[in-house]
Amino acid sequence: MNPYQSLPVRAFWRPAVAEPDPLDIQDVWRPKFALGQDDPVVTAGSCFAAQIGRALLDSGMNWLNAEPAPPGLTRQQQQERGYGAFSFRTGNIYTPAVLRQWLSWAFGHAQPPEEAWAEGDRFFDPYRPAIEPEGFASPAHMLKAREVTLDAIRTAVTTASCLVFTMGLTEAWRDAAAGTVYPACPGTVRGTFDVDRHTLRNFTFAEAHRDMTEAIAMARLANPGLRILLTVSPQPLTATATGAHALPANGYSKSVLRAVAGQLALEDPDIDYFPSYELITGPVFGGRFFGPNHRTVTTEGVDFVMRHFVAGLRQRPAKPQPANDPAARPGDAACEDAVLDYYSPR
Structure with missing residues (x-):
């Protein structure tokens, strides 16, 4: 006997991944904690994270929109202004550092800068430069x-x-004067790039893990029962x-972001990936x-991911399937771990 003889089908590459039609792959995610239909779920992160809120709503879950659009805006205007x-x-x-920064400002652990980026007679927020396409009438309106x-x-x-937080990047631009992190490089979406002030930071595993740990700690200081679900944007x-x-x-x-998410999930029973x-x-x-362009995820891809997400939320933990005693199978002879396929339940 060895540990592989009691593992379920989902643990083996051949029957779980290689043999099914890719669209029929199942049981990819078993949540560590249950989410009830009425449990408020909050989403934030990179652009792929926006799909999760929609999927939660479509499946009848309680996605919390804490900042709804003011009345009078069309759907397109709401989208252009970052509502919903x-x-x-x-x-x-995009980065754990920016999430930590927003939480530190929201809960009074740090004071956000009051600087506004001026373009003509309009003003833009350096820390969310795309949320008002036409800018604000004054720095006071922006603040x-x-x-x-x-x-x-x-x-x-x-x-x-x-x-639910989706991590997207490790690269970010910092303000050397204020010690803050921007969501986008100044001079791209808005603002003017200053070579003496704006510096690139490509976060390491240790830094991203620290920032995510501190962000979660701040959130849980305000809400001790808060559970965390991490994803990485594809x-x-x-x-x-x-x-x-x-x-x-x-x-x-x-790789760094995936490793950070995995490490945090290993460290805490109320953090999942x-x-x-x-x-x-x-x-x-x-x-x-x-x-x-080999970059943009298609609608088919988004729907595929969200089907797995919703299916995971709805399923009950399954009991491991007993292993059979199949005959040895050829393949992957040069790879030592290929012998483990012998112990696959089918």
């Missing part, structure tokens, strides 16, 4: 709108049963400022869920 994408109007949060978002963060975090980075080729730069970024990254980028899918 996440549970609060921070815009995309007032930001305070509304900070209040929404407080409401969302203190009310939620679960925070969308590759658009560009890297490190000087590396975009392909290995993306590999570094996603949902494999959206693997469901899009796994080799068995052959890139079928990416558009022609």
